[in-house]
Amino acid sequence: MDWEEMQHTWQEMSELRREEHLVDEKYLRKLTHRKSLSGLYRIAIYELTGILVSLVMLSYLIFNFHKLNTWLDLLGGYGSLVILIFSLVLGARLIWRIFQIDIRRNSLSATLKDFSRFKKSLGFYKNMSVYISIILPFFMLPLLANFFFGKNILEEWENWLSALMYSFLLLPIIFYFIIRFYKRNIRQVNEALAEIEEPSDDYNF
Amino acid sequence: MNPEDTFIASLRQHEGIIYKVSSIYAREPEDRYDLYQEIILQLWKAWGSFKKQSKLSTWMYRIAMNTAITYIRKQKRRGKSVKIGQEVLERAEAENPALEERMNLLYRHIESLNKLDKALILLFLEEKNYEEIAEITGLSKSNVGTRLSRIKQRLKSQIRKKV
Numbered sequence: 001m002d003w004e005e006m007q008h009t010w011q012e013m014s015e016l017r018r019e020e021h022l023v024d025e026k027y028l029r030k031l032t033h034r035k036s037l038s039g040l041y042r043i044a045i046y047e048l049t050g051i052l053v054s055l056v057m058l059s060y061l062i063f064n065f066h067k068l069n070t071w072l073d074l075l076g077g078y079g080s081l082v083i084l085i086f087s088l089v090l091g092a093r094l095i096w097r098i099f100q101i102d103i104r105r106n107s108l109s110a111t112l113k114d115f116s117r118f119k120k121s122l123g124f125y126k127n128m129s130v131y132i133s134i135i136l137p138f139f140m141l142p143l144l145a146n147f148f149f150g151k152n153i154l155e156e157w158e159n160w161l162s163a164l165m166y167s168f169l170l171l172p173i174i175f176y177f178i179i180r181f182y183k184r185n186i187r188q189v190n191e192a193l194a195e196i197e198e199p200s201d202d203y204n205f
Numbered sequence: 206m207n208p209e210d211t212f213i214a215s216l217r218q219h220e221g222i223i224y225k226v227s228s229i230y231a232r233e234p235e236d237r238y239d240l241y242q243e244i245i246l247q248l249w250k251a252w253g254s255f256k257k258q259s260k261l262s263t264w265m266y267r268i269a270m271n272t273a274i275t276y277i278r279k280q281k282r283r284g285k286s287v288k289i290g291q292e293v294l295e296r297a298e299a300e301n302p303a304l305e306e307r308m309n310l311l312y313r314h315i316e317s318l319n320k321l322d323k324a325l326i327l328l329f330l331e332e333k334n335y336e337e338i339a340e341i342t343g344l345s346k347s348n349v350g351t352r353l354s355r356i357k358q359r360l361k362s363q364i365r366k367k368v
Contacts, residue, residue, distance in 0.1 A: 006360070006364075010331075013304060017220070025217070028217070029213065031245045032209065032213075032245065103268060103271035105254070108267065108271060108321065108341060108342040
């Protein structure tokens with residue numbers, strides 16, 4: 001197939017499409033009333049849920065911060081605060097990147113740039129989520145013991161050691177659910193990234 | 206006429222645009238149908254903001270392509286999506302096997318291009334002038350010209366290698 005043949009083939013296909021309608025009106029009307037299938041929309045929903053959960057946890061921690069008396073409790077409290085705030089900022093940033101992608105008003109090149117920035121943010125967010133899921137349980141354990149069981153881990157260090165060992169057992173399960181939670185969308189994004197990571201793929205314009 | 210009726214009427218005039226964009230950007234049938242549906246939804250959502258400052262087809266190309274380049278494939282189809290059916294989108298070409306074969310070859314050549322270049326070649330094949338292409342893509346006219354000539358060279362050498 002040479003270049004002229006490509007153009008001719010395209011014109012022939014276009015003529016054929018012009019002559020008939022692909023779907024009837026009933027289907028078109030249905031399509032205008034359904035929810036978006038967009039991956040961006042789904043990621044935004046997941047992240048908004050995550051932000052909400054983090055906000056609830058953060059609020060609870062701040063409200064009960066006065067109950068933290070020992071150095072371990074305070075370490076757990078401050079550590080958890082930092083991590084939760086960091087998670088909130090990351091999640092909010094990711095959602096902000098999604099909303100930057102204005103497919104209705106932007107040109108193609110602007111959309112591509114915004115989408116590239118979103119993908120970079122998503123990659124960073126994915127990596128940070130894994131580290132956070134490793135570190136957070138260590139900070140949360142003393143707080144959980146204090147808030148929900150009224151116990152001081154320092155006085156019951158054997159129990160704390162058991163709890164820590166249980167948390168090591170639980171970690172793979174936690175990882176599994178966290179990774180599964182993001183897996184579908186992250187894999188799709190990676191596949192989409194792989195698709196477009198071609199030698200001529202620069203958007204410096 | 207209510208906005209939905211006007212939208213449907215306009216859509217039916219330019220249905221080919223959505224089909225072509227979804228065919229260029231999604232080769233798997235399931236992805237193509239999802240993308241087709243998503244483009245229509247995005248066009249409908251944006252319909253209220255169409256102020257006729259550009260041609261309707263230009264506006265549709267821009268939104269369709271923006272939807273296509275930000276499209277993230279699903280792993281499996283959700284039951285809630287409206288089932289258009291493969292036969293609907295393939296009907297016209299299935300009736301002309303020779304054309305279908307040439308189109309598949311054409312799509313295979315275009316598939317090797319990145320998302321922006323796919324848009325440029327699609328608009329060029331649609332006989333849009335450089336000004337319209339620049340409006341849709343946000344590139345300068347000279348940039349459009351340079352990129353198109355590079356794309357054509359690349360496709361020509363690709364075609365020559367296959368022969």
